[in-house]
Amino acid sequence: xxxxxxxxxxxxxxxxxxxxxxxxxxxxxxxxxxxxxxxxxxxxxxxxxxxxxxxxxxxxxxxxxxxxxxxxxxxxxxxxxxxxxxxxxxxxxxxxxxxxxxxxxxxxxxxxxxxxxxxxxxxxxxxxxxxxxxxxxxxxxxxxxxxxxxxxxxxxxxxxxxxxxxxxxxxxxxxxxxxxxxxxxxxxxxxxxxxxxxxxxxxx
Amino acid sequence: xxxxxxxxxxxxxxxxxxxxxxxxxxxxxxxxxxxxxxxxxxxxxxxxxxxxxxxxxxxxxxxxxxxxxxxxxxxxxxxxxxxxxxxxxxxxxxxxxxxxxxxxxxxxxxxxxxxxxxxxxxxxxxxxxxxxxxxxxxxxxxxxxxxxxxxxxxxxxxxxxxxxxxxxxxxxxxxxxxxxxxxxxxxxxxxxxxxxxxxxxxxx
Ligand code: SF4
Ligand code: SF4
Numbered sequence: 001x002x003x004x005x006x007x008x009x010x011x012x013x014x015x016x017x018x019x020x021x022x023x024x025x026x027x028x029x030x031x032x033x034x035x036x037x038x039x040x041x042x043x044x045x046x047x048x049x050x051x052x053x054x055x056x057x058x059x060x061x062x063x064x065x066x067x068x069x070x071x072x073x074x075x076x077x078x079x080x081x082x083x084x085x086x087x088x089x090x091x092x093x094x095x096x097x098x099x100x101x102x103x104x105x106x107x108x109x110x111x112x113x114x115x116x117x118x119x120x121x122x123x124x125x126x127x128x129x130x131x132x133x134x135x136x137x138x139x140x141x142x143x144x145x146x147x148x149x150x151x152x153x154x155x156x157x158x159x160x161x162x163x164x165x166x167x168x169x170x171x172x173x174x175x176x177x178x179x180x181x182x183x184x185x186x187x188x189x190x191x192x193x194x195x196x197x198x199x200x201x202x203x204x
Numbered sequence: 205x206x207x208x209x210x211x212x213x214x215x216x217x218x219x220x221x222x223x224x225x226x227x228x229x230x231x232x233x234x235x236x237x238x239x240x241x242x243x244x245x246x247x248x249x250x251x252x253x254x255x256x257x258x259x260x261x262x263x264x265x266x267x268x269x270x271x272x273x274x275x276x277x278x279x280x281x282x283x284x285x286x287x288x289x290x291x292x293x294x295x296x297x298x299x300x301x302x303x304x305x306x307x308x309x310x311x312x313x314x315x316x317x318x319x320x321x322x323x324x325x326x327x328x329x330x331x332x333x334x335x336x337x338x339x340x341x342x343x344x345x346x347x348x349x350x351x352x353x354x355x356x357x358x359x360x361x362x363x364x365x366x367x368x369x370x371x372x373x374x375x376x377x378x379x380x381x382x383x384x385x386x387x388x389x390x391x392x393x394x395x396x397x398x399x400x401x402x403x404x405x406x407x408x
Contacts, residue, residue: 002323003253005363005398012338013330017323019345021235024228026349026358029273049207069233119206119221125355126217129347134216137348140341141223143333145230151329154230159209194209 020144030121038115043068043078045115051088051104052112054157055193057182059102060093063196066155087111157194160186164201224348234325242319247272247282249319255292255308256316258361259390259397263306264297267400270359291315361398364390368405 002017065075082088087108093099148154160166170178175185206221269279286292291312297303364370374382379389
């Protein structure tokens, strides 16, 4: 009953749902304005940023579809559009040629680097809010996102630090870290990229 | 820099921005599933619920466009689609015939009533989170939405209760309440509808 204003009055979950819902509208609007300025659609921007920040062997079409909560078909369409614009390359994965990996072209790298400021208007807006309020907001949001993640509504991709599968500095050399899930050694650079399988050690 | 995972580590505003952004993705996905089940697009559902819950003389196309953060052109298209399905009627406002008011047809009333559960999956998810966490989340979200509202990124439509313009029970009769902004008397029913001009007395 989140859309019935009189039901909301005595129902905190409904009030918060409505607040979150309003926020999605506002964020959609804010990012749309920034996207228009950048000359890409929001979903194209998400694709470029996904390729920029995801560990290269995890940058698949399937993971992109999950990351933005869309169907595989939609994800493929977006990616193909960016392949045509020569911003993204597709390549078969060495270990498993059925899997397609996405890579930014050098032009794509440039485009993505320029998009690093995308979302800035939201960040700027938060800077006007007192630290203390932000701290409790962050805790609350963390709980909601954990619940959403558990239900499979959202993918929380993060770097290796803080992941239960991460064994930092397991050996010497250029790939010192080890991931117990992927069962591979990782370079420092790879460990700093986003991983869709990141499993936070907090709250476990 | 909200999309750069390593920048986020030491930047709370960026982390919260990312959390909010992830949440918009999850909510989009959750409401999409519910919309598919209802046989309408999410924006059609928002239009029907807007007509159901907004005070009749404020249910204009312009207010609907603002409410969902879209352009007038898009809003008109959605409304016209629902007019064709005979779920919504358009009528010129008595006081100002240039303004078009939106009304649910009796069929539209039925359709909208069935949509009252839309958003339920989000509300259900919040019910799994401890009361205390929800309380601080609500406070934090309130601050963010107030800031978004100030920047014009979101419309917070609420009933008259708690509005600085509201003079409840200003006289006897069927329209006992008075609104100092619209400068009109209001029935009890009208005062319980959502008003896009609601100005919260909290935080003023
Ligand atoms: S599962 Fe964890 S340790 Fe393994 S690559 Fe992903 S984030 Fe790193
Ligand atoms: S401005 Fe305030 S008092 Fe007037 S109709 Fe809107 S909510 Fe009610």
